[in-house]
Amino acid sequence: MSVKVKEVADLVGISVRTLHHYDAIGLLTPDGTTEAGYRLYSDENLEMLQQILFFRELDFPLTKIKEIIHSPSFDRLEALELHRSMLLEKRSRLDTMIATIDKTMQHAKGEIQMTTKEKFEGFDFSHNPYEQEARERWGDEAVDKANAKAGSMSKDKQEAMAQTMNAIYAKLAGLRSGSPDSAEAQAAVKEWYDLLNQMGSYTLEAFKCLGQMYVDDERFTKNIDRFGDGLAKFMRDAMAVYADTNRK
Missing domain, CATH: 1.20.5 (Single alpha-helices involved in coiled-coils or other helix-helix interfaces)
Structure with a gap:
């Protein structure tokens, strides 16, 4: 059975443009086309699309999905x-x-x-679901160093680190209605910078780029904005101010 691209889009609930993009990057290439040039998807293509969407639901980047599903060992x-x-x-x-x-x-x-701890139950930033993307942007060495530091921590230390991260997010969320270059915001961002460098090695430029990713990548934005709408943008701006100010 072959299904046209518009029918696939309607069936799955994604746009035709998304399917065209998947084809353009070699992620999902339909097995056939009509005489008029419309894409035709086979049962095998639809099974592959299901796999892709499962991975997307789990926040895997497209480059990683392509690597996985096209591996001979898949x-x-x-x-x-x-x-x-x-x-x-x-x-x-x-x-x-x-x-x-x-x-x-x-x-x-x-x-x-509610206790302070109860207010943040369910939030967990002790692991990074975007490790592959970090590797692609900053290289394996930096990520491996961060993982080595995290792996060397005791479970109690890791839990304490996660609670500290959540507390800083909450602090910044409380400041997001103000100016990102305020003394309070910059002090909180310094805490964030220092904490990140306990786990890895971030230059000021990498720190600024990370803040930009908080906004550019909707997965980061979604997670960070759980602490307050607009927090990701506020953190990006505050982190940029901190980086620019401290490298002068």
Whole structure:
């Protein structure tokens, strides 16, 4: 069975432009075309598209997905088992975050009291789901050094680091209605810079580029803005000010 590109787009819920892009970058090339030049997708193409969308749901970059699914060692069943395991983990984390939202609403109404720790249950920045992209942008050596530092930490140290990260996000969220070059914002961003350099090695330029990625990459924006709408943009601007000011 062959399906036209518009029918695939309607079936899956993605745009024709996205399918054209997947074809252009060699991620998903349809097996045929009509006499008029319209793309035709086979059952095998649709199975591959399903795999791609599972990986996208798990925030894998397209370059990494292409590398995985076009590898000679790629096993579709094994990949599906991996998808299932990772999605269950993601569902568990989201369920925890929803529970945190419910408790926070009750807290805001004065119905219950929440501890500081309870306010941030479900947030976990102790691992980096975008490691592959970091490798592509800054190279394996920098990422390997960061991983080595994180791996050498005890579990208690890693948990303490994650709590510190969440606390800085929360602090910056509370400042985001002000100016990114304010003394308070710059002090908080310095804490962020110092913390990142405990885990890796960031130059001021890399720090500034990281802030820009918070806005350019919707996955970063989505995660950071959980602490407050517009936080990613505020952090980008504050990090740029910090980098420009301190390298003069």
